[in-house]
Amino acid sequence: MKPLTALEPDEARRLRGVLFDLDDTLLSRGVLEPAAYGALWGLYEAGLALVAVTGRPSGWAEVLVRHWPLAGCVAENGAVYVVRRGAGIARCDGCDGTERSARRARLARLVERVRETVAEATLTDDVDARVSDVTWDVGERVTLPEARVRAIVHEIEQAGARWSRSSVHLHATFDADDKASGALRFCARELGEDQGAAVVRFAFVGDSGNDAPCFAAFRTTFGVANVRDSLPRLRLPPRYVARRAMGQGFAEIAAEILLKRRANPLSAMSSNADLVTLAHQRLYPNYRPAPIALVRGRGCELFDADGRRWLDLCAGVAVCSVGHGHPTLARAIAEQAASLMHVSNYFYNEPNIRLADELCRRTGFDRAFFCNSGTEANEAMLKLARHHFFAQGQADRVRVVAFHDAFHGRTLGALSMTGTPKYREGFGPLGPVTHVPYGDAAAVERAMGPDVCAVIVEPLQGEGGVVAAPPGFLAKLRSVADRHGVLLLADEVQTGIGRLGRFLGFDGSGVRPDAVALAKGLGGGFPVGAMLTTEKLSGALPAGTHGSTFGGNALASAAALAVLRIVDAEKLVEGAASKGEALGEILRDLVRDFPDTCSGARGQGLLWGLVLRQGLVVRDLLPRLQEAGVLLTAAGERVLRFSPPLVVTLAELEEGVRAVRSVLSEIQPAGRAPERAFSATAGRP
Numbered sequence: 001m002k003p004l005t006a007l008e009p010d011e012a013r014r015l016r017g018v019l020f021d022l023d024d025t026l027l028s029r030g031v032l033e034p035a036a037y038g039a040l041w042g043l044y045e046a047g048l049a050l051v052a053v054t055g056r057p058s059g060w061a062e063v064l065v066r067h068w069p070l071a072g073c074v075a076e077n078g079a080v081y082v083v084r085r086g087a088g089i090a091r092c093d094g095c096d097g098t099e100r101s102a103r104r105a106r107l108a109r110l111v112e113r114v115r116e117t118v119a120e121a122t123l124t125d126d127v128d129a130r131v132s133d134v135t136w137d138v139g140e141r142v143t144l145p146e147a148r149v150r151a152i153v154h155e156i157e158q159a160g161a162r163w164s165r166s167s168v169h170l171h172a173t174f175d176a177d178d179k180a181s182g183a184l185r186f187c188a189r190e191l192g193e194d195q196g197a198a199v200v201r202f203a204f205v206g207d208s209g210n211d212a213p214c215f216a217a218f219r220t221t222f223g224v225a226n227v228r229d230s231l232p233r234l235r236l237p238p239r240y241v242a243r244r245a246m247g248q249g250f251a252e253i254a255a256e257i258l259l260k261r262r263a264n265p266l267s268a269m270s271s272n273a274d275l276v277t278l279a280h281q282r283l284y285p286n287y288r289p290a291p292i293a294l295v296r297g298r299g300c301e302l303f304d305a306d307g308r309r310w311l312d313l314c315a316g317v318a319v320c321s322v323g324h325g326h327p328t329l330a331r332a333i334a335e336q337a338a339s340l341m342h343v344s345n346y347f348y349n350e351p352n353i354r355l356a357d358e359l360c361r362r363t364g365f366d367r368a369f370f371c372n373s374g375t376e377a378n379e380a381m382l383k384l385a386r387h388h389f390f391a392q393g394q395a396d397r398v399r400v401v402a403f404h405d406a407f408h409g410r411t412l413g414a415l416s417m418t419g420t421p422k423y424r425e426g427f428g429p430l431g432p433v434t435h436v437p438y439g440d441a442a443a444v445e446r447a448m449g450p451d452v453c454a455v456i457v458e459p460l461q462g463e464g465g466v467v468a469a470p471p472g473f474l475a476k477l478r479s480v481a482d483r484h485g486v487l488l489l490a491d492e493v494q495t496g497i498g499r500l501g502r503f504l505g506f507d508g509s510g511v512r513p514d515a516v517a518l519a520k521g522l523g524g525g526f527p528v529g530a531m532l533t534t535e536k537l538s539g540a541l542p543a544g545t546h547g548s549t550f551g552g553n554a555l556a557s558a559a560a561l562a563v564l565r566i567v568d569a570e571k572l573v574e575g576a577a578s579k580g581e582a583l584g585e586i587l588r589d590l591v592r593d594f595p596d597t598c599s600g601a602r603g604q605g606l607l608w609g610l611v612l613r614q615g616l617v618v619r620d621l622l623p624r625l626q627e628a629g630v631l632l633t634a635a636g637e638r639v640l641r642f643s644p645p646l647v648v649t650l651a652e653l654e655e656g657v658r659a660v661r662s663v664l665s666e667i668q669p670a671g672r673a674p675e676r677a678f679s680a681t682a683g684r685p
């Protein structure tokens with residue numbers, strides 16, 4: 001028998017239900033304690049079957065089952081139970097009427113015998129409610145000497161009854177009529193529980209009266225707890241604790257069960273605050289995370305360590321393309337992990353070969369190189385460009401033309417191409433890169449020279465503020481690159497895999513780059529990066545010139561393959577286009593309603609930015625949005641970025657924008673209240 005306080009999170013997660021003693025556990029002297037009642041609903045909402053066990057008559061049990069979230073109520077100290085069946089309530093007796101009368105007569109004889117032997121023996125004051133057992137007070141109001149208690153035990157045994165004892169009560173019953181056996185019978189017959197199961201599936205929460213010892217003595221597999229055990233934490237005077245605060249004890253135990261059920265199996269800590277405190281002490285402070293420790297997710301919903309729900313409209317910055325906890329992705333990763341994770345690039349592995357084939361077929365590229373992140377994919381493209389010319393005897397072609405506000409990653413090669421000075425500052429000297437205004441093909445032309453090896457471009461600048469390439473810009477870049485004999489490299493780390501409502505952001509531009517970098521959405525949360533190239537460049541990085549230990553390993557490749565399968569099956573690319581249009585409309589409504597705070601909305605597919613007016617900073621808005629339960633990110637100082645999982649529903653997009661609307665209405669200068677009521681779908685089919 002294991003005390004409930006020692007319940008492990010794993011055992012807590014396996015719990016099927018909670019049996020609880022009613023009196024002095026939820027009720028204090030017949031009065032229901034609100035804390036306990038709330039805790040009961042908490043356990044119910046967590047999916048646990050609740051069974052009340054009580055000495056009170058079965059009529060009372062009927063009332064409970066009708067009005068409380070109970071699977072059933074074991075009444076009359078186990079002699080009967082009451083259960084909801086369909087729309088009605090059924091009462092089930094442990095034995096037939098004749099047998100019951102016989103047991104009662106035997107109990108009466110036993111009481112008589114004890115009275116003759118130990119004249120000072122006193123029955124407990126709830127004797128009238130007891131139908132199938134009797135209980136003597138041996139320490140609550142009357143303290144009987146030990147020898148007298150033993151004399152009563154002797155009488156009970158002589159009568160062939162079963163007894164159990166707590167510090168204050170001595171309890172006797174005939175045959176199978178007591179709370180523990182009644183509860184077992186209920187669990188077996190009504191909940192299909194195996195009586196002989198060796199696994200703790202039900203916890204018993206009781207007081208220090210005779211019930212806990214009764215359950216323990218029955219040698220059931222139930223965990224046993226005593227509400228009093230948790231009461232010292234309440235720091236109440238003992239008298240008050242004993243008489244008034246038992247419901248508080250139940251609430252404490254319920255909270256502990258729920259916390260343990262929720263605890264991340266990989267984490268020894270359980271509360272959000274604990275995790276955030278430890279994070280502040282131990283994680284390198286190069287990020288500025290919100291004080292939210294997320295432990296699980298499903299679709300577009302995330303849950304923190306305290307069980308709070310968040311609507312995720314950033315998808316780990318455009319990474320979790322198929323949402324959180326997608327069963328197909330989770331299963332693919334688990335199955336691949338169980339079969340083969342990693343073999344190094346000294347050998348082939350099947351998922352990697354298939355992934356390369358899938359990506360090339362979808363994009364029209366010919367070759368795939370794999371790595372683990374966006375920055376690595378861009379490093380690979382940079383090395384590809386330089387080595388391509390080096391191999392042709394043009395070792396001086398090392399310079400890249402890139403764009404202001406471009407973001408290509410944090411490793412030194414990618415950083416040199418990143419166009420935001422604050423990211424570059426302090427890390428020089430960086431490689432030779434010329435940054436020109438995004439969208440300005442003439443500036444690219446002017447930046448050309450005999451030392452240039454490549455132009456790198458995002459079809460839509462994500463980090464740079466959700467800025468799409470102007471129409472015709474990508475085609476112009478292609479012709480500038482061709483004229484000067486340099487490579488055109490596409491950074492589709494954020495825009496690829498359907499994010500913009502087409503598989504690659506370049507699709508539909510009428511031109512193709514020489515190489516493309518992918519990452520983020522490709523693994524759906526599993527770190528996978530890739531560089532795809534044309535056949536023309538297949539000799540640019542010969543064997544031994546570039547590599548990655550983990551790149552293209554079987555596990556990562558299986559994850560990416562599963563993502564592609566889900567993208568197809570759930571038509572996520574098409575969905576990104578149609579849902580993106582709806583999101584754009586909702587955001588434009590918002591801009592119309594909040595002209596003092598928003599200057600515009602821009603984006604494609606499911607990558608959108610709400611542009612704030614000068615003087616407002618997205619970082620100030622994010623905590624308020626988090627308070628409202630919505631997770632979004634900034635793209636630059638003044639752009640609130642929406643990059644939800646591609647599986648997002650229209651209702652979820654509306655929920656998120658509604659939160660933005662309410663936060664904006666808090667900061668809209670007085671006298672400029674929104675003119676129209678919010679209706680995101682009004683007028684839309």
Ligand SMILES: Cc1ncc(COP(=O)(O)O)c(C=O)c1O
Pocket residue numbers: 317372373374375376378407408409410458462463491492493494495519520
């Ligand atoms: C366009 C683009 N390129 C590269 C990167 C860097 O990717 P990673 O953080 O995986 O290295 C990012 C990340 O935001 C990105 O948006």
